[in-house]
Amino acid sequence: MADRFVRIAVGAALILLALFVAQPYVTAVLFAARTPRAITARGDLAPAEASTVALFARASPSVVHVFAQAAAQGRALLGVESDEGGEQEGRGSQTGTGFVWDAAGHIVTNNHVVAAAAQGGGSISVRLSSGSVVTARIVGTAPSYDLAVLQLGRTTAPPPLAIGTSADLKVGQTTYAIGNPFGLDHSLTTGVVSALQRRLPTAEGRELSGVIQTDAAINPGNSGGPLLDSAGRLIGVNTAIFSPSGASAGIGFAIPVDVVNRVVPELIRNGRTRNPGIGIIAGQESIAARLGIDGVVVVRVIRGSPAAAAGLRGVDPQTGALGDVIVAVGDQPVRRLADLTAAMAAAGIDATVNLTVVRDGRTRRVRVTTADVAEVRR
Known part of the structure; x- marks a missing residue:
């Protein structure tokens, strides 16, 4: 009786083992999908997805690929690093993005994308969303704003992008x-x-x-x-x-x-933009901060500038002694160079502004008439 039970148990175990070993092969034979599977309907896109798809379809035709080539191979790119958003394809070449500004075929891009080509008459080409490649020329550059405008050659320009405003943007949009x-x-x-x-x-x-x-x-x-x-x-x-x-x-x-x-x-x-200013070279903010200075340090006054006419004084090149520190324009405090340039931009060219300046520990007010600093430096 015991021997019979053992034989039954051993036989059952062998059957189970055989089934275990054969299971992958049986599954492969019975359930393998040897023909294309049926497509499951997904339904409508989510509203957010549909909105994004429509936005891209509407805007992407107005976005172009910009290729800039320096006049001579091997010319180093001027003031451009790849981590600023541009891409160096080879020595003396640069690629980037641009977009259609108006129906006349003007393209807006970054100045640093075309800087290599702008120096000495290099070449610029633009690939449209259709895939066609069109030559382009530089209409104007504004290095102080890292902006440039190109003009497409003979072609029908895609529609320009709609323009919004940055004045009412909110964090989280x-x-x-x-x-x-x-x-x-x-x-x-x-x-x-x-x-x-x-x-x-x-x-x-x-x-x-x-x-x-x-x-x-x-x-x-x-x-x-x-x-x-x-x-x-x-x-x-x-x-x-x-x-x-x-x-x-x-x-x-x-x-x-x-x-x-x-x-x-x-x-x-x-072809260029006018940069309102007073004609100074400002000190580095990190150095001013280490010295505990809250304002814009005047390092040098440009000869023939409004700042020179107003009697502003820079750092003494012999002793290194501080000259003037600009701490306000009108009623607006100036703590960094951006505060000063923003105030100059708001004032415009040929405007009279009142500067509050600290020199030798004493505060005084100076009237200065702004000018195009690009012209002053020439």
């Missing part, structure tokens, strides 16, 4: 960036307005105030591309990223559209 990161055409990234009123250094020792910070991914090649709001309106021009690695770290910066809408028409009219 949704943002959309369209560009050509790493040369990949028409990429869309989304995010939010992370912060407002950031400051960004630009050329000629200036600092742009009111800059938009966004966490929408901006990578090399996105420079000059549009930053849009949820209505598909232009609210900024992507210009730089903060990234130790050179790739997006979620901190991108865009020139506010209110600045763009002021500078670009001037570039189209005159």
Whole structure:
């Protein structure tokens, strides 16, 4: 009786073992999908998805790929780093993004995208969303705002982007960036307005105030591309990223559209923009902070400038003694260079402004008439 039970138990165990070993093969024979599977209907897109899809379809035809080539191979790019959003394809070449500004075929991009070509007559070409490549020429550049305007050659320009305003932006609003990161055409990234009123250094020792910070991914090649709001309106021009690695770290910066809408028409009219100022070279803010100085240190006064006519004094080159520190323009306090440049921009050219200046521990008021500092430096 015991032997029979053992035999039954052993037989059952062998059957179970055989089934265990054979299970994958049986499953493969019975359930393998050897023909294309039926597609499951997904239903309608979520409202947010549908809105994003429609926004991209509406805006992307107006976004272009910009290629700039220096006149001579091997010429180093001037003042451009790849972690600012541009992409160096080779020595003397630069790529970036731009967008259609008007029906006349003007393209807005970053100055640093075309800086290499602008020096000595290099070439610029633009690839449209249709895939066609069109030559372009530089209409005007504004290094102090990192903006440039191009003119397309003979072609029918895509429709211009709708223009919004940066005056009423709120932190947390949704943002959309369209560009050509790493040369990949028409990429869309989304995010939010992370912060407002950031400051960004630009050329000629200036600092742009009111800059938009966004966490929408901006990578090399996105420079000059549009930053849009949820209505598909232009609210900024992507210009730089903060990234130790050179790739997006979620901190991108865009020139506010209110600045763009002021500078670009001037570039189209005159080929350049007038920069109101008084003609000083300011000291580095980090050094001023270490010295406990709350204001803009005048390092040097440009000869023939309004500042020179008003008697402002820079740092003594022999002793290193401080000269003047500008602490206010009118009733507005000046703590950083951006405060001063913003006040000059608000005043305009040939305007009389009252400066509050500290020299040798004493405060005094100085009347200065602003001028185009680009002309003064010539």
